[in-house]
Amino acid sequence: MDRLTSSRATASVLLFILLVKQGAGVQPECDFQEFYKLYSPVVGNLIFRVTGQLNSPHILERDCNALKNVTQRVETFLEGCTADNNEDLKKRIRALQLARDSLCGSELEEDLNLWQDCFNANVFAECKKNVEERLRKLEQDGALEAAGDFVCRNVSLGFQCALQAGAGCPEKAERARKAVENYINLLMDVKMCRRPTEYACEGDLFDHCYWTVMSGTAGRLPLLPSGADTLSKYCKAAKSVPTCTRNLQIEQCPEEKKEILGTIKDGFRSIPDSICNEELPASVEEWNKCLNQEALRKCVSEIPRPNLKFDCQADMHVHFCREREETLKCELAAGSDCPASASAAEKALYDLRAIELGLLGCPRPSSQTTGAGVQPECDFQEFYKLYSPVVGNLIFRVTGQLNSPHILERDCDALKNVTQRVETFLEGCTADNNEDLKKRIRALQLAR
Structure with missing residues (x-):
């Protein structure tokens, strides 16, 4: 198979493009739709397999050639515009390059044979089932109603199951695992879905x-x-x-x-x-x-x-x-x-x-300015006198001894009661500028 030149050579091409741009004056922003129309049909027609099935030399050669061709066309596209201020576009271009480098790797075929042998189909099937069941549960809770992306999450996290199913593969199969990961990311980009790792944080x-x-x-x-x-x-x-x-x-x-x-x-x-x-x-x-x-x-x-x-x-x-x-x-x-x-x-x-x-990612208001004016800072000593005796009387055990239902109920009730009293205390003052006090209040809430 005709393999692609090294990523270092590709970097040199992109550096040359950047230098040409700088000499040619200010270029227009690259049009995302034009880029998408350029590469999405090619990616949509790739037939690389990620779920432990055989990737024959014919499949690898076909997909490698397609990715080399479309990457070259994208590089030509970038000569006429700039993507410097478009992080999403840069991310997608990088994913395309990584997928190309992976699928055109000289030793990938051997690694994929290892991947096929060690891929655990049972883990994959169970993982996919768990993903869909969990998403259905979130749907019932109303958590997916506003997002409206059940299908994308299911597809993306389902592909992530392929990586889990190959988690037991030897280190020698690392290139195959990386090729699978890069291909999944590229595919999700084209489907306009987020990547599996991006769905991990909800x-x-x-x-x-x-x-x-x-x-x-x-x-x-x-x-x-x-x-x-x-x-x-x-x-x-x-x-x-x-x-x-x-x-x-x-x-x-x-x-x-x-x-x-x-x-x-x-x-x-x-x-x-x-x-x-x-x-x-x-x-x-x-x-x-x-x-x-x-x-x-x-x-x-x-x-x-x-x-x-x-x-x-x-x-x-x-x-x-x-x-x-x-x-x-x-x-x-x-x-x-x-x-x-x-x-x-x-x-x-x-x-x-x-x-x-x-x-919106902003801190809470620094002071509750109401009709009565700016609230005073909370007095730490007053807070300490309020909660320390209660905490001092807790009997929860941390050294492996039995915590009976009575102990848990007693301490839970005490913590709920003192937390409520602290919240009432906070209504009359502000702790916004006292990091130590906020830390202790947070610790109380977490313990409760």
């Missing part, structure tokens, strides 16, 4: 579950939806979130994403109480009438807006989050003259905005 489904509560309200805030019937729908949505999220997995999410999800989950605890409050319908009517719209517009217009030419995406996000938080302060200030009967609506607004900020 943080996006957590977001979808929480956004169901925000849908319909976020666009109207700081005005709140009125009417008992309307609010009861949002109450029902808020109460459905624990069901929606109960079977989701975040173990393979990046640590930063886990931390964000933990913050959102903690912040969400107050949402059902806010939205399902029996006093809320009447409070909303009062809030929507007394909110000073003119003062709100003036306050929002005075939020500092620096030059929007940011050095990086992170700086832009920091500015975006700061502006959203300042807007919330304006909204609460615009309702500062409202009567006490509007306080339930004010709290609902704050809680909804806080969750919205979390879902």
Whole structure:
């Protein structure tokens, strides 16, 4: 079989293309649709097999030649435009190159014979069955409703089962395993599905579950939806979130994403109480009438807006989050003259905005600016006096001794009680700027 030149040679070609671009002035952005039309039909016609079936020399030669040909056409396509600012396009081009390099590898045929011998068909079948059953469960929980990508998840994670079925293969079959992985990624790109590793973190489904509560309200805030019937729908949505999220997995999410999800989950605890409050319908009517719209517009217009030419995406996000938080302060200030009967609506607004900020990747508001002004910092000593005696009296055993049902029930009740008291304590102050206090509160919640 005619094999492709090394990836080093390919890198030289791409470097040459880049140098030509720099000498030719500013080039237009590459059109994704043009790229997709160029390579997707070729990828769709590949016949490489990933599930332990025989990949004959004919199959490998056919697919290798097809990938070499389309990669060359893509490189020609890139001479007339730039993909430098399109991360998604660059990712797909890289996947195409990796698949080509794998399927055109000189020793792949031998490795694939090993892969075929050690591929565990029973593991593959059981894995695929488990994937579909689990997705059906998530569908029943409502976790896939907003995502609408059951088919993509099923196909992508089903292909991942091929890698699991080959997990017991010897190290000599590594090139075959890598070829299978690269081919799967390329295929998922063409199917417009995410890759298996990208589905492993289900943080996006957590977001979808929480956004169901925000849908319909976020666009109207700081005005709140009125009417008992309307609010009861949002109450029902808020109460459905624990069901929606109960079977989701975040173990393979990046640590930063886990931390964000933990913050959102903690912040969400107050949402059902806010939205399902029996006093809320009447409070909303009062809030929507007394909110000073003119003062709100003036306050929002005075939020500092620096030059929007940011050095990086992170700086832009920091500015975006700061502006959203300042807007919330304006909204609460615009309702500062409202009567006490509007306080339930004010709290609902704050809680909804806080969750919205979390879902947008922003920190929770640094201070709860209400009609009563900025809240004081929480006193650490007061917090410590509140929870330390309870924790000191817990009798849970960690050294292999029996933890009887009585012990578990006793300690669970104690932790639930003190956590509730801590949450009440936090309603009168802010811990946003005290990392040590936040860490201890989080530890208490996790232990509970």
